[in-house]
Amino acid sequence: MTTIRDVAKKAGVSVATVSRFLNGSGYVSADAAKAVTSAVDELKYELNPVARSLNTKQSNLIGLILPDITNPFFPELARAVEDVALTYGYTVVLCNSDENPEKEKNYLNTLKKKYIAGFIVTSNQLDAPHYANMALPIVALDRAINDKIPTVSSNNREGAAMGTNALLERGCKNILFLRGPNELNPANERYQGFMDAIEASGAKYHVVTCPFHFSESQKITDEFLKAHKEIDGIFASSDVSAAGALKAAVTLGIKVPEQLQIVGFDGIAMGEMLSPGLSTVAQDVYKMGAIATRVLIKRIENQPVDQHFYEVPVQLKLRGTTKGVAE
Amino acid sequence: MTTIRDVAKKAGVSVATVSRFLNGSGYVSADAAKAVTSAVDELKYELNPVARSLNTKQSNLIGLILPDITNPFFPELARAVEDVALTYGYTVVLCNSDENPEKEKNYLNTLKKKYIAGFIVTSNQLDAPHYANMALPIVALDRAINDKIPTVSSNNREGAAMGTNALLERGCKNILFLRGPNELNPANERYQGFMDAIEASGAKYHVVTCPFHFSESQKITDEFLKAHKEIDGIFASSDVSAAGALKAAVTLGIKVPEQLQIVGFDGIAMGEMLSPGLSTVAQDVYKMGAIATRVLIKRIENQPVDQHFYEVPVQLKLRGTTKGVAE
DNA sequence: TGTCGGTGTGTAACCGGTTACACAAAATAT
DNA sequence: ATATTTTGTGTAACCGGTTACACACCGACA
Structure with a gap:
């Protein structure tokens, strides 16, 4: 392994000069610069990042x-x-x-x-x-x-309002909101956004808390839909939850989007693979x-x-x- | 920052002894060991991995x-x-x-x-x-x-045979195999496995090469199914392709699994989110x-x-x- | 008793860089 | 012409570890 000392020797300068040149710190004459440059590529010198880290106390x-x-x-x-x-x-x-x-x-x-x-x-x-x-x-x-x-x-809050409005504009009168976990900031913001839109509309709604987990979401939605046949729209706080909701609906024989419309949140790739494709508020992750x-x-x-x-x-x-x- | 020299001083031994003790290399007396141990935790000493790397030429x-x-x-x-x-x-x-x-x-x-x-x-x-x-x-x-x-x-080859047989056992007579890219070893092995099983069965089949990419797979399958109405089973070399195939089928109004059965390969989480859930040869990734x-x-x-x-x-x-x- | 091998320890060089500091020459100011 | 900056460079210490080597001590063995 070639070291900075090899380069210094070859270039006929001191290690300090080589180091200064390499780091663009301090003064280096044009002559020295040239000598170092050619020594570096003759020797194929590559700086050792570990040695550097040791005294700069920095790494990349x-x-x-x-x-x-x-x-x-x-x-x-x-x-x-x-x-x-x-x-x-x-x-x-x-x-x-x-x-x-x-x-x-x-x-x-x-x-x-x-x-x-x-x-x-x-x-x-x-x-x-x-x-x-x-x-x-x-x-x-x-x-x-x-x-x-x-x-x-x-922009979670605004996004959630957009998603909710998408349902409202398409005629949903009774919306289930699958709220994400309380501990998650984004989930709370999305809840706010949903509330902003739904309250402005005066439509009926339900809020159910539901982890960002597929089978849980499926199960929760399944139970809720059985008990509330009037639901005609679901807005889920995440695409994974929306996928669970979609699966629950399809399994129950509910036609999507004719009887029930669904919007998710996230925009993960899986969304388009579902049938029907999942409408969603896509984040630019x-x-x-x-x-x-x-x-x-x-x-x-x-x-x-x-x-x-x-x-x-x-x-x-x-x-x-x-x-x-x-x- | 406490260094090995601080520890050595505190313990009343040399740095070499500390290093030897810390690395379990060379001889260290019980007394020295004890002294070093207590010096280490009194000073809350933590070894600097960068310094170590510099001479061992190893990192973790x-x-x-x-x-x-x-x-x-x-x-x-x-x-x-x-x-x-x-x-x-x-x-x-x-x-x-x-x-x-x-x-x-x-x-x-x-x-x-x-x-x-x-x-x-x-x-x-x-x-x-x-x-x-x-x-x-x-x-x-x-x-x-x-x-x-x-x-x-x-076990790609065997797995592919298993997947193929799953279709055959369920009555498929005319199977489309979505083969993965030629450059991929696993894709070739899966192709082998498919061939093993299909040739042993004597059933009709088609092989179409198809990247592990959702929309491509959907498109290819869509076209193929339109031209070959007799297809009653699809075995895809990846779940993503299978998802594309499923979507194509559903979009064409073909009933899965009644008219067309599909098996994928990979076992990614998305599989269970689809409707119907994707049958697959799951790898233990x-x-x-x-x-x-x-x-x-x-x-x-x-x-x-x-x-x-x-x-x-x-x-x-x-x-x-x-x-x-x-x- | 002398020698030998195992045990235990310390000194100092080394890993491969950076940089404080000293110093000299050149450029500029007074 | 002298004082002061600016430019340019080298020496050597330092970052914080590891380890080769020298040395001392001990018990065992002949």
């Missing part, structure tokens, strides 16, 4: 902490983070936290020792002390707004991940960050579970 | 190279890798390669400089020179068997990832690896797209 690692990559919402996010990180020369460490504070803390500590540059975090624990005391740049994604930590999220990563890198590199809170607009995608679109 | 990083985490097959794999890695004290770096050799090579080099401990790779490029010349432990997943590199994969990671870590830690090739059994999951099961 970014930690991505999320509940579970298996949840269909996250792969696209991870992909965006990785893509953007790559273009800036950063490497992504994947951390599945299961929303477990101990696991999160553990990752935080382990990676801090590796001089990780920063974290992108999707968690409900963001107000926990281990985040507050972190001296590292962090950007929060999707959940939990903390005045210390820049956050990127969707990739964009969220990309923005979060860019903001994080700016923070890491001490560049000014213009905003503290980024809201990415959602988009209504109407497919077969609502009236007026084939498929 | 594992690289996970896969085509695209967005592909529903991979999140569970990534999850398994991460889970197992964590229990052994390793950290996972996520690399989306898009099957692009340049990107792969780039990751390999970048991470090698970081003294990464090893790689788990899903790629078709495994015979490319940049893998052959790697001096690092590698384990291949799902694809490409190379006599140098231990491989973990599913989590297990594959877990095995691969354990094998890799054994290699990293120079423990003997008993096998060179691991085949994880698949399991037939019958749901609503085949006859005889409700849902």
Whole structure:
């Protein structure tokens, strides 16, 4: 392995000069620069990032902490983070936290020792002390707004209102809202959005809390639909729940969208694979991940960050579970 | 930050002794051990992994190279890798390669400089020179068997035969096989398995090549079904393709499973969300990832690896797209 | 009693970079 | 012409560990 000393010798300068040239720090004459440049590529020198990390106490690692990559919402996010990180020369460490504070803390500590540059975090624990005391740049994604930590999220409330209105405009008179878990910020915002729209309309509605889990959602919807035949629209706080609702309806022989219209929230790829295709309020997950990563890198590199809170607009995608679109 | 020298001073021994004790290498007396132990926890000393890496030329990083985490097959794999890695004290770096050799090579080099401990790779490029010349432990997943590199994969051929027989046993007389891309090893094995079963049966069949992509599969199936009304069974080489086929059938008004039965391959979570639920040859993706990671870590830690090739059994999951099961 | 092998420990070099500091030459100011 | 900056460079310490090597001590064995 060629070291900086080899390069220095070959170029006839000191290691300090080589280092300064390589980092663009301090003064380096044109002659020295040329000598170093040619020594570097003659020797095919590549800087050792570990040695560098040891004294700069910095690395180009970014930690991505999320509940579970298996949840269909996250792969696209991870992909965006990785893509953007790559273009800036950063490497992504994947951390599945299961929303477990101990696991999160553990990752935080382990990676801090590796001089990780920063974290992108999707968690409900963001107000926990281990985040507050972190001296590292962090950007929060999707959940939990903390005045210390820049956050990127969707326009959940407005999106939920859009989704609800889509049902109302298509004639729904009695809507079931599958509300997400209370602990989740986005779920609460979506609930707000639903309430905004439904109360403005005066339509009848029911709210049922329901985890973002397929079979649970299916079961809950199944029971509810059996007891409430009058329901003609369902707005679910997540696509996975909507898929459960759709399956329940189809299984009960209810015609979608003729008798019952359904709108989900998220815009995950699975939506279009269902029959009929799932109408949904689609988040631009990739964009969220990309923005979060860019903001994080700016923070890491001490560049000014213009905003503290980024809201990415959602988009209504109407497919077969609502009236007026084939498929 | 407390360093090993602080510990040495506190314990009244030399840094060498502390290091030896911490690593369990060389001789350390009981007295010294005790002194170091208490110094360590009085000072809350934590070893600096970067400094260690610099001279051992080893880290506890594992690289996970896969085509695209967005592909529903991979999140569970990534999850398994991460889970197992964590229990052994390793950290996972996520690399989306898009099957692009340049990107792969780039990751390999970048991470090698970081003294990464090893790689788990899903790629078709495994015979490319940049893998052959790697001096690092590698384990291949799902694809490409190379006599140098231990491989973990599913029992694709047998699985495909199982899937095909499931259709035959349920009365299919005219089966469409959606074959996966030629470049993919598993796709070829599945093709073999299909051929094994179909030729033994004497039933009529068609083979159409089709990417593992939803809308493409839907389109191809749609066209094929329009031209071949006699088809009464489809076996797809992936669940995503099967989902496309199902959607095509439903859209054409063909009743599944009454007129047309469908079986997919993979066992991704989406399968049960479809209506009817997708019958499939399920791979134990989590297990594959877990095995691969354990094998890799054994290699990293120079423990003997008993096998060179691991085949994880698949399991037939019958749901609503085949006859005889409700849902 | 002398020698040998196992046990236990410390010193200092080393991993491969960065950078504080000292110093010199050139450019500019007074 | 001298003082002051600015430019340019090298030496050596440092980041925080690991480990080769030298050395000392001990019991055992001939």
